[in-house]
Amino acid sequence: MKVNSKKTIVSISLFLFCLAINCQDLNHSFKPGQIWPDNEGRHINAHGGGIIFYNDTYYWFGEYRLPRSEKDRSRYGVSCYSSKDLLNWKNEGLALKIINDTASLLGPGCITERPKVIFNKKTGKFVMWFHHELKGQGYKAALTGVAVSDNITGPYRYIRSLRPNACVWPLNFPEEYKKAKIKDGDLKSWSEEWKVAVREGLFVRRDFEGGQMARDMTIFVDKDGKAYHVHSAEENMTLHFSELTDDYLDFTGRYIRVLPGESNEAPAIFYSKGKYFMFTSGTTGWKPNPGRLAVASKIFGDWKPVDNPCRGTEDENKICFGSQSTQILPVNGKKNAFIYMGDRWTPDNLADSRHIWLPLEWEKGMPIIKWYPNWNLNKLK
Numbered sequence: 241m242k243v244n245s246k247k248t249i250v251s252i253s254l255f256l257f258c259l260a261i262n263c264q265d266l267n268h269s270f271k272p273g274q275i276w277p278d279n280e281g282r283h284i285n286a287h288g289g290g291i292i293f294y295n296d297t298y299y300w301f302g303e304y305r306l307p308r309s310e311k312d313r314s315r316y317g318v319s320c321y322s323s324k325d326l327l328n329w330k331n332e333g334l335a336l337k338i339i340n341d342t343a344s345l346l347g348p349g350c351i352t353e354r355p356k357v358i359f360n361k362k363t364g365k366f367v368m369w370f371h372h373e374l375k376g377q378g379y380k381a382a383l384t385g386v387a388v389s390d391n392i393t394g395p396y397r398y399i400r401s402l403r404p405n406a407c408v409w410p411l412n413f414p415e416e417y418k419k420a421k422i423k424d425g426d427l428k429s430w431s432e433e434w435k436v437a438v439r440e441g442l443f444v445r446r447d448f449e450g451g452q453m454a455r456d457m458t459i460f461v462d463k464d465g466k467a468y469h470v471h472s473a474e475e476n477m478t479l480h481f482s483e484l485t486d487d488y489l490d491f492t493g494r495y496i497r498v499l500p501g502e503s504n505e506a507p508a509i510f511y512s513k514g515k516y517f518m519f520t521s522g523t524t525g526w527k528p529n530p531g532r533l534a535v536a537s538k539i540f541g542d543w544k545p546v547d548n549p550c551r552g553t554e555d556e557n558k559i560c561f562g563s564q565s566t567q568i569l570p571v572n573g574k575k576n577a578f579i580y581m582g583d584r585w586t587p588d589n590l591a592d593s594r595h596i597w598l599p600l601e602w603e604k605g606m607p608i609i610k611w612y613p614n615w616n617l618n619k620l621k
């Protein structure tokens with residue numbers, strides 16, 4: 241009887257201790273493709289996201305997708321989570337909310353995707369850029385939106401949405417492309433002549449006055465503090481790299497075309513050992529396709545595609561382990577350590593889309609990814 245009551249006391253104390261520090265609910269490893277519970281036990285609802293490290297904390301911004309149970313349509317926008325260890329995330333709520341005003345471009349029914357937040361040292365402000373589509377127009381508008389905040393977790397104040405670089409030519413656009421007479425509609429889509437015309441700037445000319453299309457996007461801040469808005473333009477056929485102004489709130493008008501006519505989206509850029517690397521995907525909507533990698537020695541340099549970075553079975557490589565890139569995250573406190581972050585979309589229930597995080601490994605100087613069902617940061621040297 242005495243032994244039993246001792247045991248009971250020990251069990252109860254252990255239970256209370258666990259309750260106090262929530263130890264039962266802690267995540268101890270990355271489990272790509274599985275439900276990833278936040279501090280409230282709900283799957284992390286931050287898709288197509290991006291993370292910044294600030295004041296010893298990681299902040300994860302992503303698409304808040306309405307869970308099926310959620311009836312309040314105005315609860316939509318960009319979510320934010322914070323973490324010290326990259327495994328356990330606290331829900332910080334919506335950083336950018338849809339504006340409850342049908343006259344606003346950010347009004348109910350619009351789409352906000354792939355949000356990325358950067359910190360501007362000069363102004364002390366946090367700047368959020370995101371792919372923005374308008375109510376009832378599908379993906380036709382192809383805008384990029386910008387919002388700003390004094391606090392990292394928000395609320396972010398929406399400034400505007402635009403198609404960048406109106407009335408300016410890309411820096412790497414030859415004179416003869418500017419003068420070419422072929423127009424959109426002159427050639428049959430996807431014919432060989434059409435593909436050549438696209439590579440030679442058909443859509444750049446078409447969109448010259450109204451600004452260039454901006455769909456899937458990311459933001460990259462270079463070593464010198466200059467920021468670049470990288471997005472799928474030209475009907476998703478070509479990536480544009482556009483320099484942002486010093487306050488990160490606008491475009492300078494300096495931009496280049498990258499991999500013209502090669503249909504890249506989901507760009508994710510990082511710098512390591514003197515080289516710039518970019519993961520992308522092809523353009524098959526929510527369906528995954530083979531992973532892609534490109535490399536350059538300068539951000540406004542000559543980007544060259546290299547082999548598929550996935551090292552799995554043939555089937556896994558064809559779909560990048562069932563994921564689409566969103567960011568390559570530098571891990572604080574480790575040299576040259578990065579995490580591949582991707583999305584495994586569930587189109588009919590986007591809130592349930594899974595996070596595919598994998599350790600970045602190296603092979604002959606090139607980044608590669610392998611599948612690990614269960615891993616932790618010790619994997620990164």
Ligand code: GAL
Pocket residue numbers: 288353354456505506523524525526564
């Ligand atoms: C994907 C894109 C996603 C989303 C989706 C819509 O290609 O990467 O961010 O826009 O298309 O179909």
